[in-house]
Amino acid sequence: MARTEHGDDLPAKERILRAAEDLFAESGFDATPTSRIAERAGVPKGLVHYYFRRKADLLAALIKRLPDEQIDAARVVVPGDIAESLRRLVSELDARLARSRMLSHLLWREADTHRAVRDALHDRFQQLVRQVRTVIIAAGEGDLAVADVDSAAGLLALAVSYRHSVARHAGDDPPDLMERELNFIADALMARPAPG
Secondary structure: OOOOOOOOOOOHHHHHHHHHHHHHHHHOOOOOOHHHHHHHHOOOHHHHHHHOOOHHHHHHHHHHOOOOOOOOHHHHOOOOOHHHHHHHHHHHHHHHHHOOHHHHHHHHHHOOOOHHHHHHHHHHHHHHHHHHHHHHHHHHOOOEOHHHHHHHHHHHHHHHHHHHHHHHHOOOOOOOOOHHHHHHHHHHHHHOEOOO
16 A cells, blocks of 8 residues: 555544545545545545545535634724724634635635535635624724624625635735725724714
């Protein structure tokens, strides 16, 4: 059996998942046969099917491996400073993305052809909107119009999602933290106090 790229000391199931993640990201889900996954993982093909009955089960297992993007608002909120609070949130989200760049690439790539992936990305987007909204409300200390907060949360979530969807095309440069956009959102929210 060939030496694996994923280390012989890892359990077979983990080697299979890592090999599948790499190969799906390189070639796409449909173009990757389970025999190549088994070869890359250094396991017999039957073992791939033992752990994952169908190839789609591998994709479902990879979706579950996405890093948790739920960030405790208390870690990022600076009361009274919406821009800094959002900057900290975006920075934390970027750090989590960096730990799973290959997986992110795979999922954005497969979202057009696999409903489970598309649904998972949609759920993550909705979670991001709620998270941004929570941070804005906490940083704004209750002086904001709800409709404005909802609009700002949706816009920022779209911008962050877009950045993450194309992150696989970026070089090793540190990501732009969207300074202008974050300041624009914060200034717009603070310009119109909540109706009294």
